[in-house]
Amino acid sequence: MKERTKKITAKTLSMKVADKIRNEIIFGNYKEGERIIEQNLSEEFGVSRIPIREAIRLLESEGFLEISPYKGSIVREITPQSFNETQIMRISIVPTLLQHALPNYTATTIKQAEELIYKTEQNLSSTTFMHFIVKMQDLMYGPCKMPYFLHIAEVVLKRHLMVLNIYFNSFKENDFSFDGYRTFFEICKNKQHDEAIAYWTETIKVQYQLINEAFIKWYEAKSNVAF
Template structure:
């Protein structure tokens, strides 16, 4: 990794923490020159770090105005959940029968990493990786693309759930039960359980918006 990449990642990490812990609040503008002064670095890596945060759902980049901490509304959370509920069952219906021993091995290995993870900035990406594993075997290409975009642009929301937990540990109980049902070829039950998990997750995200 180059020095430039390291600087960008460090700035992104710094800004994530400032946003997650409320030091920079929803709606606040993040000024490049101010961050570059604090971090004693040029504005170029700051700009690249902001692009990363934009892709993760932390920041809105408005032309001719600048970068602002995204305000995640309850309506937005509900809309994302609605789209997910429409697409996910169809994808899983197509994907689960295609699971192999390797699919379960990778999924369980990833769940162990998630359980051990105490870094809020990494949890969202690990959950995204789990999504790629369970939806990946499906042949429904466009739906997979949409689901992937949902995960990609909601890394912040997934990280929020981790930070909000009392023991700073992401609960993977539903994930384990889901895999167990899939191994038993109980596809319909597995999908119902996963929908229940997403409903609970979206409710938690909605509650988080009330706290901001």
């Protein structure tokens, strides 16, 4: 059963609507190829169709939706090529974010990260782990104080989460590990910034290889069923 917030306030309506739809896509409530019907969303969120259309245009530009001549707005299919593109962007962005963020880390930053790891471990599931990743990104990269760059990083991460949702739920490989995060913040405690950047960049590359192998198997199996 889908649970969605019905009313929307503050920020801009279109951005709020986009946030809601994006999260529904990331967590699998809207499936690949599913139609996004403006009238239904307008009634569901309690807003006019104008911010709905603006939100759809935004999500199309981010790669979450596509406009089909016959179906209208639909959830974009995730392909190995688009996943690979997302990972290239992540690997390119992360070192720069950390280069500007690490000098602004405080003892509080590291304490919050450690507390987040502990709390997630106490109630661990694929959903809580994905929420953990989103919150951890804010802690790790937020101190860079580069709003536009952070926005790009957020979009890239959420496209990545679409694949993680498939990976965690389809392959039952729920051996979630926090070791990489712990090691990263231990390095940060010693203010070894270059080492921390190198370590985390390599960690992302290794994670990508593992997830990509599983994702390609899932995608090929799905394509074979379709034909």
